[in-house]
Amino acid sequence: MDLQHLRLLLVQGNEPYRYGMESGTLTAEQLTVLEGLTTWGFQLQEVGVLGCATDEIYDDILDTGVRVIGSGLPDTNEPIPRQLADFCPTHLVIDVPDPALFRWATRQQVHCIGMFRDNLREPGLRQRWDNYQLSKALNHARVDWVGGLGIEQCESLAQIGVLRNKLIPWDWPPSNRAESFEPKQLKVRPDPLQLIYVGPLFSTRGIGDLLVATAQLKAQGWNIHLKLVGQGDRQRFEIQAKRLQLDHVEFIDHVPDHSLVYLIRQADLVVMPSRHESPENSNAILNHCLQAHTPILASDHPMFAGSLSHGVNAMIFPAGNARALSQSVAYLLNHPETYAKLSAASQSSWQSLQLPVNWLSLLEHWLQGTIADQQWLQQYALSALLYQGRSASLVQA
Template sequence: MRIIIVQYAGDYREAVYRFAAGQGETYHAQRYSVNSVAALTSFAEEVAVLCCITESPYNEKLPNGVRAIGAGCQHPVDFKAIIQQIEAYQPTHLILNIPSREILNWAIKRQLPTITCLADSFNSKNWRQRLRNFQLVRALNHPQIQWVANHGITASESLCSIGVNPNKIIPWDWPYPITPDAFSAKTLFTGNEPRTLVYVGLITEAKGVGDALEAVALLRSKNVPVTLKLAGKGDLEVFQQKAATLNITDAVEFLGLVDNKSIIPLMRSADLVLVPSRHDYPEGFPLTIYEALCSRTPIVASDHPMFVRQLRHRVNAMLFPAGQPQAIAGQIEAIFSDAALYSQISEATAATWHQLQLPVKMGDLLARWVNTTPENQQWLYQHRLTSGLYKQQPISQTSVQLAEA
């Protein structure tokens, strides 16, 4: 058995050497992910991870037994070139972490046993998306694609909404060694110091970073004292310049990429966590929300379709229409002027976090698929989306309407 795992970005080789040097994780469960892949070597002749986006091409057997292949591509990825590299490896099994219909169709043509392990959401807002989804669904529903795993219930249901057979879908999640039970609910402090907002994630327009900066400027213009800390990599210079243009440089701190073990303490120390993603960003259910819920710090989030099934306006979060800085500022003002509401939302975070937990962890999913015993095949079948294990909340129209008010 020769297994190849294909992912868009996230340099596996770099992570292995960083951990070997005693350095920390740059995102949640990164070490777990690295070790879960290495564990597959006990079932196979060789396991390889092919990363599409790397600064330069490479092909190297790592100390943990995994072969790391860097395609040396930049965005947008040439999937024909990626397929050539997959073919050169001569795999017997494929684990696909990106929803590439080109790679799926190649695997179907080669009759290659395949599973997806995605972290993506899907919608059909325009004809281009509908056409792409039609082609993707046709590939995912092919019998050669044995299981279609996606991160979280909401993202998994988005696959159903575009036509993927729900009996093939398995919702998966990461393990969470820190839980909200480690923290008490928070209350709103009454001092005169500026209140701290925190954003964690990619520093891009689609993630709503520009909207957050404009909201800070609006609040400052109304003499509402706030500061914003942003942790993550991306278009830092662009948004540093925007902060300067908005005359809020003194209120904004770009922290860059932060060690993951510092994220929950950073959120815990803040007064609010912002999750302002626009609808065009293909969120699953971001780890930022899990981490914010764990910290017990109230969330102010957009009404992204992947959020509104789990977050309820003025119940366990404050919601606003995506892409509207005035609405962000309004929800921040609203919760900062209502100490009881602040405490209520913080209190609700623990129950929300526990409701989001799933029985299937990524490492178990891959190991049970690779080790094809009858017991493991039955386990996968018992954890499909239609198994009855998963209780999903309907979209709260009230949440959206209140957020728009």
């Protein structure tokens, strides 16, 4: 294939790269995308990013050579931006679950793939209809592949009707590797005991349960320093911590991705206390925890079942049970050999969770489009034997 005549456009909800490059606030994932597009910009006729929901209309070229386009439309529910047609793409990478975008691409005979990062919304009557329309559009023969961030997301897409032999689970290239860190040993009665939680701050995530468990440990004589990293109902939990007379609860709104694994590494224990009603999607956080070799205490949320096993690579407690959580902490503190065992298991656990396809490799093999590239992609479709065991555990959960 003559790549010099290809015009590649990434379509996503917003377009963070223009502002992010100016302010230096691009995340690790955004840098991965931008670096990939920049590399392809040297080989293709033109490479661009279209933000379907931006506050202003613009059409600029970054210093990297990537063209960035803002629609000026308030949200992604608006009609297809006219800038999409103006770009005259030959290849589209669509990160918006909007069937109209895929129908436009198939009508225009533009090669396209879905590369979704966000989960589908919770199903309601209207959402079921939207999901049906989306699956119908994605199953069209002119949509080459549908990539989903992780096996869980691909299973969600399969459940709404997307063909399993068209779905490819992918992940971001890891910024750190588990073998970069040594397994940890429990300090002799650590003072203070460092606990950390990373994720949204909502009651369904078990933050209230974690605070109660911390108070119970304090009553047993433990000096606890709890770090809650994330955004959400912060004020509510600040009030709860004050009522529980917890003096050392630190709220951190945001930690850069490249620094998060080191923050988790500093902690003695990491807690993932989500209740069952929480739409859990903590793969990225779990990866960081396993990389850091910090032992994990996790609830028995179904979405953890395929990754974490009690006494093997984590301590599992009943979701919503603060007493069981505090008892699990106390058990690890009184059994340093179990602590060391869980930490040592992190490396093999992390390796087992890594997917063979990442954002860059999926894009590369799709654009090259040779028979060998097609075979490479086919072997990593959700229907492949490679994923059957992991997919089955997710469906059962």
